[in-house]
Amino acid sequence: MKPYLLSETNWQAVRETQYEVAVLPWGATEAHNYHLPYGTDNYQNEHVIDLAAAKAWAHGAKVIVLPNVPFGINTGQLDIDLCLNVNPSTQLAIAKDLADVVQRAGIKKLVMMNGHGGNHFKNIIRELSYHFPELFVCAINWFQAQDWHAYFDEPGDHAGEMETSTMMHIRPELVLPLSEAGDGYAKSYSIKAFREGWAIAQRAWSKVTADTGVGNPAAATAEKGKAYLEASALEIANFLVDLAQTQEIWQDDRP
Template sequence: MQLTEATWTDADGLDTDLALLPVGSTEQHGPHAPLGTDRLTARAVARSAADVREENGEETVVAPAIPVGIAEEHRQFTGTLWVSPDSFRKYVRDVLTSLASHGWRKIVVVNGHGGNVGALREVCADVTRHEEAYAVPFTWFDAIGATEMGHGGPVETAMLRATDPELVHDERIEEASAGASDGWGEWVSGTNLAFDSAEFTDNGAVGDPGEGTIERGEELLEEATAALVTLLDAVDERDR
């Protein structure tokens, strides 16, 4: 069930303690992909997994996606929004505990932004240790081992082609590829000298978005959905 589309009486009638909380970011993804890429992909994976479970007769609550995360590393690119790690952790924690207050005490946080990973692990641990709830983070591209991830590169562009194709600017793909960097950061002796993406990519993209086909996107969505369903089954069965 999508909470944003349900009435409170619909939500009250659910017989489940399992919920999904999509979390993303509003940040640049090159000239060809939307600022909301991370929120859109996280939401798509969460909804897809919930649909699979519903087909199997198992209810799952899908909360509204959190749209702004820890993304100051993209601050030089117009439209990027960010909050401090402390603000992010507190906000996510409050959303998790409000879900738990309604009886949805087993929660998987479906993340689409690399900058959120550390904070989400911390806040899920804190909620699990100190509240009557169990929360775990799930980052979809890490779960499927998307090694060519980049940023606004082939993986995210492909995923968007599968989930929100109308938001990909095909006429800018060549431009995005030309201004993209090959990798994330400036590495010396195992240390990344760059703190902001503008230090190593001209237009914000990392990796060649031209390689992000819809066929690859459909594969990614299927793999991420399967990984999340497997995790949800494990969380559902876990005795806390």
């Protein structure tokens, strides 16, 4: 039993523990090139938060990890079979219901841990903060806790070297041989403002990439994935400990 995972703990332990932080992992179920499983984002999310929460718990942080939500925003992939989409309004409704549960349990801090590029929680944080003013809500993208380029030659954006390496470590039996993978070539925007990032639009996935990948997985290895995952989990663990122990989120930095 892992006392920091709600799905593995029990009512006896829950009623005796005053949790300081709840973590809601949120992934997606979508195509990841030809060689990775649809559940890649969920497997990564669950693996990283398991490692991170274990480290945080060992340092005294009373963290409880809720089950990963496996359905993300995939409105750009509706024409790709069985990419499971929930609309932003649906995602907000789910988040509100679960935040209500967390607040009723007396937990004061909620972390939404994102494992999918299509999920963006900033506006959800704003609305949850409006409805639950006593609950501090924040979000992290686990895949931004470390610099990809410190671990990978060509990380890629989706099912490339980074994600392929992590899955080779987490669930190698679900990764097909790289000879069966597409090269992950993706078209770029033709308009300068989109390329520079100060104008944004939704990617029409099937018009951007033929194999649903963005990034070449050819250089992926399980060893790279393990090192990257462990470093990311350590960074997140340190964050969870800081969040659990900090009473005042804001500080005055004036000299």
